[in-house]
Amino acid sequence: MHSMAIKSLLITILISVITTNTHAESPRYSWQVSELARSAVEKIRLRNDQDRLLKTISAKQMVYLYAAMSSMSEASEIQAELLIVDGKLANAFAATTEENHHFIAINFALLDIVATDMDMAAALIGHELAHLKLNHGEINKKNITLNHGKDFSAANTRYSRDNERDADYLGAIWAVEAGYDADGAVALQEELYKLSKNINASSFNVSHPSSIERITVLKSLARRLQK
Ligand SMILES: [Zn+2]
Numbered sequence: 001m002h003s004m005a006i007k008s009l010l011i012t013i014l015i016s017v018i019t020t021n022t023h024a025e026s027p028r029y030s031w032q033v034s035e036l037a038r039s040a041v042e043k044i045r046l047r048n049d050q051d052r053l054l055k056t057i058s059a060k061q062m063v064y065l066y067a068a069m070s071s072m073s074e075a076s077e078i079q080a081e082l083l084i085v086d087g088k089l090a091n092a093f094a095a096t097t098e099e100n101h102h103f104i105a106i107n108f109a110l111l112d113i114v115a116t117d118m119d120m121a122a123a124l125i126g127h128e129l130a131h132l133k134l135n136h137g138e139i140n141k142k143n144i145t146l147n148h149g150k151d152f153s154a155a156n157t158r159y160s161r162d163n164e165r166d167a168d169y170l171g172a173i174w175a176v177e178a179g180y181d182a183d184g185a186v187a188l189q190e191e192l193y194k195l196s197k198n199i200n201a202s203s204f205n206v207s208h209p210s211s212i213e214r215i216t217v218l219k220s221l222a223r224r225l226q227k
Pocket residue numbers: 127131159163164167207208
């Protein structure tokens with residue numbers, strides 16, 4: 001046995017918080033990247049509570065992600081725990097617990113897209129950190145309260161176009177500040193846009209709509225940031 005036993009955190013912590021798109025595929029398991037990055041073996045087998053193998057990931061990828069998360073935390077001045085969650089439809093989200101602990105979660109499918117492209121990872125982390133910094137979740141929380149605590153409908157949990165644009169913008173600036181290439185944000189959106197054409201392949205697009213317009217805006221921003 002070369003696999004390291006890393007137990008999944010109970011996902012209840014995430015269920016009790018405001019996530020940004022629980023109407024999409026809900027993750028059941030989560031693992032802390034800070035812990036995965038310390039793995040003594042290269043291939044980490046992620047298992048569910050019945051010991052069924054869910055995914056094998058690379059420790060190297062976790063080390064890279066942890067490093068990107070640390071430098072993006074510094075640039076954004078936001079402390080958040082980076083989690084890997086299960087899920088077949090590419091997705092990421094930011095959440096805050098009632099005790100004000102911030103989380104960013106990247107699911108299996110999106111993890112495969114990002115692979116070890118750290119410019120892309122920095123853009124993704126930056127975007128989600130920006131949702132936290134700009135309290136976009138708080139706005140959703142208020143919407144939900146106004147709707148008498150009904151379950152999260154798409155309308156409640158989808159960020160507005162303005163929220164998305166602001167998160168892209170701030171995330172890209174922090175990524176450049178942290179030493180990453182702003183083109184990572186463009187590359188990420190291009191990948192997600194490709195997926196958006198297949199409705200079954202991504203739920204990230206439900207909460208974070210991808211479009212040619214968004215890609216164009218990011219390209220122009222990346223050009224300006226690289227001057
Ligand atoms: Zn977003």
